[in-house]
Amino acid sequence: xxxxxxxxxxxxxxxxxxxxxxxxxxxxxxxxxxxxxxxxxxxxxxxxxxxxxxxxxxxxxxxxxxxxxxxxxxxxxxxxxxxxxxxxxxxxxxxxxxxxxxxxxxxxxxxxxxxxxxxxxxxxxxxxxxxxxxxxxxxxxxxxxxxxxxxxxxxxxxxxxxxxxxxxxxxxxxxxxxxxxxxxxxxxxxxxxxxxxxxxxxxxxxxxxxxxxxxxxxxxxxxxxxxxxxxxxxxxxxxxxxxxxxxxxxxxxxxxxxxxxxxxxxxxxxxxxxxxxxxxxxxxxxxxxxxxxxxxxxxxxxxxxxxxxxxxxxxxxxxxxxxxxxx
Amino acid sequence: xxxxxxxxxxxxxxxxxxxxxxxxxxxxxxxxxxxxxxxxxxxxxxxxxxxxxxxxxxxxxxxxxxxxxxxxxxxxxxxxxxxxxxxxxxxxxxxxxxxxxxxxxxxxxxxxxxxxxxxxxxxxxxxxxxxxxxxxxxxxxxxxxxxxxxxxxxxxxxxxxxxxxxxxxxxxxxxxxxxxxxxxxxxxxxxxxxxxxxxxxxxxxxxxxxxxxxxxxxxxxxxxxxxxxxxxxxxxxxxxxxxxxxxxxxxxxxxxxxxxxxxxxxxxxxxxxxxx
Numbered sequence: 001x002x003x004x005x006x007x008x009x010x011x012x013x014x015x016x017x018x019x020x021x022x023x024x025x026x027x028x029x030x031x032x033x034x035x036x037x038x039x040x041x042x043x044x045x046x047x048x049x050x051x052x053x054x055x056x057x058x059x060x061x062x063x064x065x066x067x068x069x070x071x072x073x074x075x076x077x078x079x080x081x082x083x084x085x086x087x088x089x090x091x092x093x094x095x096x097x098x099x100x101x102x103x104x105x106x107x108x109x110x111x112x113x114x115x116x117x118x119x120x121x122x123x124x125x126x127x128x129x130x131x132x133x134x135x136x137x138x139x140x141x142x143x144x145x146x147x148x149x150x151x152x153x154x155x156x157x158x159x160x161x162x163x164x165x166x167x168x169x170x171x172x173x174x175x176x177x178x179x180x181x182x183x184x185x186x187x188x189x190x191x192x193x194x195x196x197x198x199x200x201x202x203x204x205x206x207x208x209x210x211x212x213x214x215x216x217x218x219x220x221x222x223x224x225x226x227x228x229x230x231x232x233x234x235x236x237x238x239x240x241x242x243x244x245x246x247x248x249x250x251x252x253x254x255x256x257x258x259x260x261x262x263x264x265x266x267x268x269x270x271x272x273x274x275x276x277x278x279x280x281x282x283x284x285x286x287x288x289x290x291x292x293x294x295x296x297x298x299x300x301x302x303x304x305x306x307x308x309x310x311x312x313x314x315x316x317x318x319x320x321x322x323x324x325x326x327x
Numbered sequence: 328x329x330x331x332x333x334x335x336x337x338x339x340x341x342x343x344x345x346x347x348x349x350x351x352x353x354x355x356x357x358x359x360x361x362x363x364x365x366x367x368x369x370x371x372x373x374x375x376x377x378x379x380x381x382x383x384x385x386x387x388x389x390x391x392x393x394x395x396x397x398x399x400x401x402x403x404x405x406x407x408x409x410x411x412x413x414x415x416x417x418x419x420x421x422x423x424x425x426x427x428x429x430x431x432x433x434x435x436x437x438x439x440x441x442x443x444x445x446x447x448x449x450x451x452x453x454x455x456x457x458x459x460x461x462x463x464x465x466x467x468x469x470x471x472x473x474x475x476x477x478x479x480x481x482x483x484x485x486x487x488x489x490x491x492x493x494x495x496x497x498x499x500x501x502x503x504x505x506x507x508x509x510x511x512x513x514x515x516x517x518x519x520x521x522x523x524x525x526x527x528x529x530x531x532x533x534x535x536x537x538x539x540x541x542x543x544x545x546x547x548x549x550x551x552x553x554x555x556x557x558x559x560x561x562x563x564x565x566x567x568x569x570x571x572x573x574x575x576x577x578x579x580x581x582x583x584x585x586x587x588x589x590x591x592x593x594x595x596x597x598x599x600x601x602x603x
Contacts, residue, residue, distance in 0.1 A: 035427060038421055038425045038427040039421075039427070039429075041417035041418055041420060041421040042417070042418050042421055042422075042433060044414040044417060044418070045414055045415070045417070045418040045477060045481060046433075048414060048473065048474055048477055049436060049440055049474075049477075052470060052471075052473070052474040053440055053443060053448075053474055055455060056448050056451035056452045056455050057443075057448065057451070059451040059454060059455060060447075060448065060450065060451040063450075063451065063454065073454075073457075120345060123338070123341060123342060123345060126338045126342075127338060127339070127342045128339075131339060131342045131343075131346075134342075134346050135342055135345060135346050135349075138345075138346045138349035138350040139349055140585065140586065141349060141350060141353045141582070142349045142350075142352070142353070143585070144578075144581055144582050144585035144586070145352075145353060145578060145581075145582075146531075146534075146535040146553070146577065146578060146581055147535065147537070148535065148537050148553050148556055148557060148577075149356070149556070149574045149577060149578045150352070152556060152557075152559070152570060152571075152574050153352045153353075153355065153356045153571075153574065154352065156355070156356075156359065156567050156570070156571065157352060157355060159567070161368070162367070162368045162369065162370070162372075162567075164355060164372045167370070167371065167372055200348075200349070200352065203349075204349070257442060257444070260444075261444045261445075261446040261447060262446075263446045263537075263538050264537045264538060267537075267538075267557075268537075268557050281447075282446045282447070285446075285447065285449065285450065286449065286538075286542075289449065289450040289453075290449070290450070290453065290542050295450055295453075295454060298450045299450050299451060302447040302448065302449075302450055302451070305444060305447040306444060306447055309444050309447070313439075313442055316442070317435075317438060317439070317442075320438060
């Protein structure tokens with residue numbers, strides 16, 4: 001979905017549109033009809049948003065208050081149980097372990113992506129022309145690789161017997177002997193591989209966006225600072241960093257949203273294993289809902305997920321509104 | 328002079344290491360795909376696939392149902408693109424060119440829809456499609472991917488349209504063209520690059536999607552390529568050559584398309600977000 005490759009780059013192309021367009025100021029019936037005419041092209045989209053998106057969201061909330069399993073689904077019966085689904089997930093120690101694990105996993109991945117992404121953006125600026133071109137191409141390769149392919153490749157790289165990573169670590173020598181080392185034996189080590197995989201794919205977008213941001217800081221500001229005798233370090237701290245702050249915030253929010261709900265990579269690598277140690281909320285909802293056919297319970301998990309995401313989404317949208325005068 | 332040269336060397340060394348880190352996984356996929364079967368599972372890895380072979384690709388392509396998966400993926404991705412483009416263009420045109428009450432709310436709705444956590448909406452989507460008797464049907468995935476890609480399509484096209492000076496249309500209309508003619512003869516040709524970029528994005532999204540394809544389709548003949556690829560390991564056991572060949576085939580169109588549009592994808596978030 002947009003995640004997989006949406007993850008690859010949902011930089012919404014933003015070009016500030018001209019103010020103006022076609023104002024309809026008249027108060028006559030014709031003008032009113034013309035104004036209504038503006039809404040006509042919006043109808044298909046509105047219909048799609050309401051039916052294909054709004055209805056499922058509403059349904060998730062409604063079902064989260066029902067007991068809904070295969071039996072209820074086949075017999076088409078409705079059993080209202082109030083907050084019982086919420087009570088039972090909140091009383092489930094597994095749910096809490098999963099929720100905390102998901103937050104920790106998200107925080108770690110966002111930090112890793114943002115720190116390395118910033119360093120790569122600075123590296124792009126420091127390199128010469130040809131090296132910069134080569135680095136850009138290699139970043140695009142990683143960015144374009146579908147999440148699914150990347151998950152398959154990383155399993156091969158980290159294969160215990162013939163994986164090239166184990167061979168390389170063993171050859172270097174200082175890390176000890178990694179022959180036949182299994183990366184997927186513990187939850188933490190499996191997460192390490194998954195985080196590396198997510199960062200590998202997410203860094204290019206962050207790096208390119210920050211690089212573009214750095215380049216679009218007006219050069220007069222730098223020139224003025226230089227005339228006033230500012231050092232490179234002062235220029236970076238006083239001009240580059242503050243100018244990039246809103247962009248940095250947006251990228252952090254986007255990464256948090258994407259990493260929080262990631263499914264494909266975790267599922268493809270070990271289906272939440274070993275022994276459920278890499279189950280995150282997205283996997284948990286899938287296991288409860290689709291695999292376990294407990295639709296009511298899974299909907300409650302989905303609602304909890306959306307509420308947690310909203311905590312990140314609301315500041316994101318506020319930042320968007322501040323930086324987009326057109327919205 | 329000397330510390331500067333040292334700095335150059337250090338920066339270039341870091342650059343080289345970074346390049347290798349980002350290229351190597353992709354290279355390893357392609358190189359494994361072209362290796363002789365005996366050269367893949369070796370304790371000391373062989374870095375160059377020589378002499379190369381196409382055997383792994385033959386294995387991948389001759390798996391049962393492969394033509395079905397390919398056809399499903401193409402039908403679904405192309406239908407998604409067409410649907411999203413037609414519906415999205417209408418909305419984008421209105422939002423970019425006209426000022427009306429509710430315009431801001433509509434744009435806000437698009438931003439929120441763009442951020443919708445589809446992974447969390449899996450269960451209700453599944454139930455809705457089940458209710459509509461669309462489970463295990465190709466149109467279910469087309470509709471799902473259409474709503475995934477619509478917000479971005481509107482958002483991106485709105486930006487591209489706004490970049491085309493409105494004077495051009497006005498001039499055409501002064502010369503006697505009606506609104507539709509002005510759009511067809513003036514805006515559309517200028518919008519072509521934007522339309523291409525947006526449709527490639529929608530295509531890639533639909534082509535790559537895994538979770539919904541995995542959950543909504545039951546019959547093997549209705550699977551898409553990502554589902555095929557994800558089940559490869561169980562089907563192929565430890566045949567990494569076949570797996571990597573399949574991955575290469577699946578990734579190649581995405582890479583080509585992506586290279587065509589990548590500089591348009593980058594400009595995105597940044598445009599409004601740098602304080603000038």
